[in-house]
Amino acid sequence: xxxxxxxxxxxxxxxxxxxxxxxxxxxxxxxxxxxxxxxxxxxxxxxxxxxxxxxxxxxxxxxxxxxxxxxxxxxxxxxxxxxxxxxxxxxxxxxxxxxxxxxxxxxxxxxxxxxxxxxxxxxxxxxxxxxxxxxxxxxxxxxxxxxxxxxxxxxxxxxxxxxxxxxxxxxxxxxxxxxxxxxxxxxxxxxxxxxxxxxxx
Amino acid sequence: xxxxxxxxxxxxxxxxxxxxxxxxxxxxxxxxxxxxxxxxxxxxxxxxxxxxxxxxxxxxxxxxxxxxxxxxxxxxxxxxxxxxxxxxxxxxxxxxxxxxxxxxxxxxxxxxxxxxxxxxxxxxxxxxxxxxxxxxxxxxxxxxxxxxxxxxxxxxxxxxxxxxxxxxx
Numbered sequence: 433x434x435x436x437x438x439x440x441x442x443x444x445x446x447x448x449x450x451x452x453x454x455x456x457x458x459x460x461x462x463x464x465x466x467x468x469x470x471x472x473x474x475x476x477x478x479x480x481x482x483x484x485x486x487x488x489x490x491x492x493x494x495x496x497x498x499x500x501x502x503x504x505x506x507x508x509x510x511x512x513x514x515x516x517x518x519x520x521x522x523x524x525x526x527x528x529x530x531x532x533x534x535x536x537x538x539x540x541x542x543x544x545x546x547x548x549x550x551x552x553x554x555x556x557x558x559x560x561x562x563x564x565x566x567x568x569x570x571x572x573x574x575x576x577x578x579x580x581x582x583x584x585x586x587x588x589x590x591x592x593x594x595x596x597x598x599x600x601x602x603x604x605x606x607x608x609x610x611x612x613x614x615x616x617x618x619x620x621x622x623x624x625x626x627x628x629x630x631x632x633x
Numbered sequence: 634x635x636x637x638x639x640x641x642x643x644x645x646x647x648x649x650x651x652x653x654x655x656x657x658x659x660x661x662x663x664x665x666x667x668x669x670x671x672x673x674x675x676x677x678x679x680x681x682x683x684x685x686x687x688x689x690x691x692x693x694x695x696x697x698x699x700x701x702x703x704x705x706x707x708x709x710x711x712x713x714x715x716x717x718x719x720x721x722x723x724x725x726x727x728x729x730x731x732x733x734x735x736x737x738x739x740x741x742x743x744x745x746x747x748x749x750x751x752x753x754x755x756x757x758x759x760x761x762x763x764x765x766x767x768x769x770x771x772x773x774x775x776x777x778x779x780x781x782x783x784x785x786x787x788x789x790x791x792x793x794x795x796x797x798x799x800x801x802x
Contacts, residue, residue: 455791457749458790460745482789482791513791513793517738518736518742579762580762581740
């Protein structure tokens with residue numbers, strides 16, 4: 433594979449699991465990428481505390497065929513730790529430094545044990561006077577319980593809808609992570625590749 | 634179908650909300666010198682334990698025995714024996730803090746705990762036992778182990794430390 437194909441491929445993949453770990457540990461820097469039928473984006477955030485993160489997302493909007501960026505702020509509204517589970521509820525927001533009328537707000541929640549995962553996200557965006565919303569729900573199960581340092585695997589089902597597209601799409605996803613690296617990939621005929629990549633420094 | 638999925642998701646998240654409160658009533662159990670206790674005779678002849686006064690006559694015991702032992706306060710040390718053996722294999726003359734942690738459900742979120750503790754120069758090694766919900770931290774012998782400090786380090790990473798056991802190696 434030539435470099436001219438490799439770079440866009442990596443950038444495409446480096447475009448996010450934006451909603452998976454929106455806040456890191458204090459001092460943690462996270463690079464995320466996301467690519468699907470609606471957008472490619474790269475998001476880098478810094479977490480001063482485990483309550484919030486500040487970041488910059490650059491986005492290629494495939495629907496409007498435009499490029500723009502967001503200054504993002506994510507805040508952990510609530511977290512519940514128990515012996516065998518953790519539940520999180522986040523507020524997320526972003527505003528374009530070039531054009532303040534381009535912005536979004538939303539919420540993201542998840543609950544997980546070592547075996548089960550459930551998450552949802554709702555995001556309302558306004559770009560160039562056009563408003564739309566993204567939402568998804570995701571359920572997952574770990575086929576085996578890996579130990580610390582192992583490769584961890586999750587099999588998930590994701591249902592998502594963008595109001596510009598106006599239809600739900602439901603498709604399986606595979607999530608793998610080891611150490612500070614995480615990869616999540618899904619595919620269906622409608623949304624095509626849904627790829628998330630994340631690395632935490 | 635998608636609406637049901639959404640509702641199911643919300644329900645699962647809310648189930649998390651009404652589940653057990655994390656045990657914030659932390660207790661500290663320091664087992665410094667517990668090896669001298671009669672019940673633990675025979676645990677002290679492991680390499681690295683030979684410097685302990687009066688322990689030289691005991692038979693060799695692996696760390697697996699330590700991992701399974703009942704502490705002087707009657708509590709069982711809840712750590713995976715194999716993992717504990719591997720962790721302590723190359724350690725000597727140190728104190729191991731065995732910290733019980735809630736909310737530590739995935740490898741990815743536990744990474745921050747490791748990174749936070751590794752900033753401390755007196756930390757010789759650290760390991761995470763996801764199955765038992767334990768963090769093992771080996772400190773230099775001269776380093777005083779403060780549970781409040783440990784609790785804070787776990788808390789700033791987003792989890793809760795609920796209990797502490799300290800073992801001498």
